[in-house]
Amino acid sequence: MRRPTILVTGAQGQIGFELARLLLPHGEVVALDRAALDLADPDAIVAAVRGVKPALIVNAGAYTAVDRAETEPALAHAVNSRAPGIFAEEAKRLGAVLIHYSTDYVFDGTQTSPYPEDAPTGPQNVYGASKLEGECAIAAAGAHALVLRTSWVYGLRGRNFLLTIRRLAAERDELAVVADQFGVPNWSRALAEATARIVGAGLPALAARCGLYHLSCTGEASWHDFARAIVGAAPRPRIIPIATADYPTPARRPAYGVLATARFEAAFGFALPDWRKALANCVGSPAETA
Ligand SMILES: NC(=O)c1ccc[n+]([C@@H]2O[C@H](COP(=O)([O-])OP(=O)(O)OC[C@H]3O[C@@H](n4cnc5c(N)ncnc54)[C@H](OP(=O)(O)O)[C@@H]3O)[C@@H](O)[C@H]2O)c1
Numbered sequence: 017m018r019r020p021t022i023l024v025t026g027a028q029g030q031i032g033f034e035l036a037r038l039l040l041p042h043g044e045v046v047a048l049d050r051a052a053l054d055l056a057d058p059d060a061i062v063a064a065v066r067g068v069k070p071a072l073i074v075n076a077g078a079y080t081a082v083d084r085a086e087t088e089p090a091l092a093h094a095v096n097s098r099a100p101g102i103f104a105e106e107a108k109r110l111g112a113v114l115i116h117y118s119t120d121y122v123f124d125g126t127q128t129s130p131y132p133e134d135a136p137t138g139p140q141n142v143y144g145a146s147k148l149e150g151e152c153a154i155a156a157a158g159a160h161a162l163v164l165r166t167s168w169v170y171g172l173r174g175r176n177f178l179l180t181i182r183r184l185a186a187e188r189d190e191l192a193v194v195a196d197q198f199g200v201p202n203w204s205r206a207l208a209e210a211t212a213r214i215v216g217a218g219l220p221a222l223a224a225r226c227g228l229y230h231l232s233c234t235g236e237a238s239w240h241d242f243a244r245a246i247v248g249a250a251p252r253p254r255i256i257p258i259a260t261a262d263y264p265t266p267a268r269r270p271a272y273g274v275l276a277t278a279r280f281e282a283a284f285g286f287a288l289p290d291w292r293k294a295l296a297n298c299v300g301s302p303a304e305t306a
Contacts, residue, residue: 019043020219023070025053025103026077030174031117034208035076042215043072050077056094058102065106071219074115074211075103078147082121083266085142096146101153108159113223115211120167120199122148125270132276133165133228141267151228160223164211164231164280167273168242171204171298177239178298181246185253195240195257199273200232201291203298207231214284225283230275233291245295 020043026032027047036047046068053064055077065073079085079095100116107114123131124138139145154161170178178201184191210231214222237245240257247255260271281287288294 020071021046021068022072022074022215023065023068024048024074024076025055026050026075027052029076029078029080030169030171030176030204031207031211032074032076033173034171034205035074035211038205038208038212039074039215042212046070053077055079055099056091058098061099061102062106065103065110069110070112071110072113072115072215072222073103073107074215075100076117078117079143082141082143082269085146086266089142089146092142092146093149096143097149097153100150101157104154104157104159104161107161108157112160113219113226114154114159114161115215115222116150116154116161116163117207118151118163118165119144119147120165120273120275121270122151122165123270123273125197125272127272130274130276131230133230133279140270143267144270160226162214162222162226163228164207165229165275166202166207166231167199167275168201169204169207170201172301174204177201177242178246178295181243185247185250188253190254190256191243192256192258192263193240193243194260194263195238196259197269197271197273198236198238200235200275201237201242201295202231202233202288203294205298205301206233206288206294210286210288213286217284227279227283229280229283230277231280231288232275232277233288233294234277235290235292236274237291245292246299 121144
């Protein structure tokens with residue numbers, strides 16, 4: 017049987033980089049980074065999809081600079097709202113399946129128990145609003161699409177909290193870290209592995225399970241908990257808990273963003289590990305620096 021062609025975007029991003037390798041057993045992977053495909057250019061997206069003619073599109077590219085988005089709303093909208101809608105329209109036209117990622121930042125963060133998929137949304141910043149619009153654009157296109165919301169993505173490459181804390185830990189004796197925002201850290205590779213696993217069941221099976229899912233490790237952490245877990249048993253640096261109010265940022269962040277994952281587990285028959293286990297796996301893994 018002919019292997020399906022799989023188009024991956026954001027190929028140099030945290031999740032996209034892992035996907036480009038992990039999807040290889042499941043098809044002919046065409047992985048496009050920013051230089052190969054500018055997601056802010058609608059014509060380029062249409063040309064890329066029509067040229068590649070994929071059976072599966074995995075859109076891992078996104079505008080993820082949460083603070084900068086406050087001053088670049090048009091670009092955030094183009095990449096996070098318009099581009100996913102175009103991918104969905106093109107997927108529908110081709111009869112392809114679309115997998116797209118979204119975020120816990122679509123929620124307002126006032127809940128104190130894990131958010132199910134159908135909980136009311138209420139983004140608190142431009143990034144969250146642009147991602148929510150992307151979800152809506154995909155739904156409106158009526159393609160075979162799976163939207164996987166996740167949170168607090170980290171890994172051994174790119175820009176993320178793990179690497180920032182490691183760098184600062186080498187420079188300072190004390191780190192002040194926000195202790196009143198709660199969520200779940202997710203290793204990019206665990207998310208990509210889960211994606212590859214659901215793709216591995218076959219595209220018809222995937223198409224039959226279209227919809228919105230929360231894909232996340234289990235457990236719960238504050239940024240302070242996450243920083244402490246990264247630093248581990250080392251006596252230095254001391255990790256000092258602080259309040260969000262003491263660490264002002266351009267974008268407002270939800271205080272709570274834990275995602276309930278029961279729908280994903282029921283549909284696909286597996287769950288991601290506890291976030292501490294995934295973190296241990298990540299820090300014990302060989303660094304991916306390509
Ligand atoms: N990071 C998180 O904490 C987090 C949390 C929840 C959900 N998510 C979602 O998970 C998905 C993957 O995120 P990630 O963590 O892998 O993000 P990432 O590491 O920032 O990767 C995103 C990739 O998209 C690329 N990109 C940005 N603007 C582009 C453009 N105009 N044209 C082409 N490529 C462009 C980036 O390139 P440059 O590096 O050159 O900018 C980057 O390689 C996204 O949908 C994101 O919204 C992420």
